Amino acid sequence: MACADVDMVVYEDDDALSRPGQSMQPLIQYxxxxxxxxxxxxxxxxxxxxxxxxxxxxxxxxxxxxxxLGILFAATQDMKQSLFTLxxxxxxxxxLFIVAGFLSNLLSKYPALLSVSRNINCGCIIVAxxxxxxxxxxxxxxxxxxxxxxRMEVLELCVLGLEVLLSVILCVWYFKETCAKxx
Numbered sequence: 001m002a003c004a005d006v007d008m009v010v011y012e013d014d015d016a017l018s019r020p021g022q023s024m025q026p027l028i029q030y031x032x033x034x035x036x037x038x039x040x041x042x043x044x045x046x047x048x049x050x051x052x053x054x055x056x057x058x059x060x061x062x063x064x065x066x067x068x069l070g071i072l073f074a075a076t077q078d079m080k081q082s083l084f085t086l087x088x089x090x091x092x093x094x095x096l097f098i099v100a101g102f103l104s105n106l107l108s109k110y111p112a113l114l115s116v117s118r119n120i121n122c123g124c125i126i127v128a129x130x131x132x133x134x135x136x137x138x139x140x141x142x143x144x145x146x147x148x149x150x151r152m153e154v155l156e157l158c159v160l161g162l163e164v165l166l167s168v169i170l171c172v173w174y175f176k177e178t179c180a181k182x183x
Contacts, residue, residue, distance in 0.1 A: 043111040047177040055166050056104025059097045062163050067094030069156055077149055082138045084153055089131040096124045097163050104170060118174035121167040128164045132157065 070090025077085045084090065103117040135157050142150055 044107060044177060047173055048108055050173055052107055052170055052173060053105045055170055056101040059101030059104065059163065059166050062159055063094045063097030063101060066090050066097065066156065066159055069152065070094060081146060083134045084138050087134060089134055090156055093127055093131050093160060096127055100124050100167065114174060114177060118171060121171045124167045125164055128160050131160055
């Protein structure tokens with residue numbers, strides 16, 4: 001709650017009811033500040049106005065979806081059928097994006113995590129690019145008997161696209177904030 005030591009103007013209600021023999025006292029009094037004092041801006045004020053926590057929540061949700069899709073692949077597909085399952089790409093990207101989302105959410109309380117969050121998001125982009133290459137190799141070896149699994153890999157490719165978009169946006173914001181902080 002804000003606290004200020006400024007002069008206040010007292011306004012009184014002029015429509016007070018008066019009875020004969022009673023003194024006229026106002027029924028309502030309220031105070032209004034005569035000077036507005038601006039709030040102090042925090043260390044990441046401009047960045048936090050862009051709401052990186054919302055994008056962080058989207059990263060967490062897409063990471064959980066990727067991780068769940070990885071569990072589904074691990075339970076239903078043989079290890080040698082695809083590179084996607086062999087390297088556990090979905091598990092890795094899911095966990096990385098969950099961590100990146102949590103760090104983006106923690107920035108409002110812990111501004112010192114800016115560089116860590118930026119680096120994790122850059123790492124997520126690199127891992128997602130590697131995962132995209134592996135999924136593309138699997139899709140190039142399309143086999144009609146694995147049609148359902150390959151369609152799920154296309155779904156994972158779309159989720160990776162969303163995750164990369166979120167990480168790129170956050171990285172750009174973080175790099176701008178880092179450049180603005182350094183003299």
